[in-house]
């Protein structure tokens with residue numbers, strides 16, 4: 001058989017065989033078998049070209065090159081085809097049915113009782129035009145005491161022993177949210193309406209009623225012509241909001257260094273409806289709302305002229321409000337992280 005016929009024969013065998021290839025391994029086998037430089041079938045045939053006459057060699061050489069090109073094209077086409085189907089198979093495997101309904105969550109989280117009360121009060125106060133402010137928990141001695149009319153030697157400091165920071169004699173873990181009063185006045189000036197919910201710390205021997213970490217909610221209103229009666233109105237709104245309309249409140253005189261006059265706001269015990277029970281110490285009243293008219297010295301520290309502006313301030317025990325609302329008997333449970341306790345809310 002002459003060389004051109006053998007080349008043609010090779011082609012007629014090879015092209016359908018390449019077409020029938022099913023995977024990349026087979027494809028490589030065919031590529032090697034036909035075109036490998038050492039022993040490929042076409043390579044071998046081309047070696048025989050040198051034995052032909054010049055004219056015949058030209059002719060057969062041209063044919064060989066054409067066949068080589070056709071085989072290469074067929075191999076490349078097959079490779080593309082295999083890659084394409086691998087790709088679609090992968091897409092098929094990874095397909096996500098976005099119309100399928102989601103699995104329902106096994107458990108739903110919920111707020112801590114302190115947070116529930118905090119949110120309820122934030123809602124009430126923002127509806128009355130108050131800003132909600134924040135302040136540092138690691139506070140300076142100045143903002144925590146001095147600026148609030150409690151100078152260094154004042155006995156009122158003894159009532160609020162706290163945690164001091166080693167090497168920083170002027171820093172304390174704030175004992176109340178009141179320091180943010182002066183910070184707010186300095187930042188925003190008058191008039192001003194703000195509440196400050198937040199964490200406070202005291203050096204306490206803990207028991208069911210005392211905890212080293214607890215929450216308060218401070219309030220501050222400053223404007224011209226502010227009166228004690230307006231404070232009472234706000235206290236009444238809080239009582240109605242938290243414990244139902246018609247909850248009675250009363251104000252009794254009490255000393256706080258940063259207000260003058262100062263008061264402890266009390267509300268009728270909602271557990272016994274004022275009859276007297278264990279929770280209200282058999283008085284029928286709960287003391288939960290301390291407040292008063294902002295002391296002129298505090299206004300001055302805040303950069304506000306006491307001749308021009310007045311204001312009232314209050315500091316609710318948020319933790320205490322939560323304990324009362326939910327009948328929690330031991331304050332230590334609130335910071336305990338005990339799930340058995342927390343899951344009840």
Ligand code: DAH
Pocket residue numbers: 175176177178218219256258259290291292313314315316
């Ligand atoms: N800061 C006080 C405390 O922790 C509570 C308080 C009383 C805040 C009277 C006030 C206030 O703003 O006017 O015991």
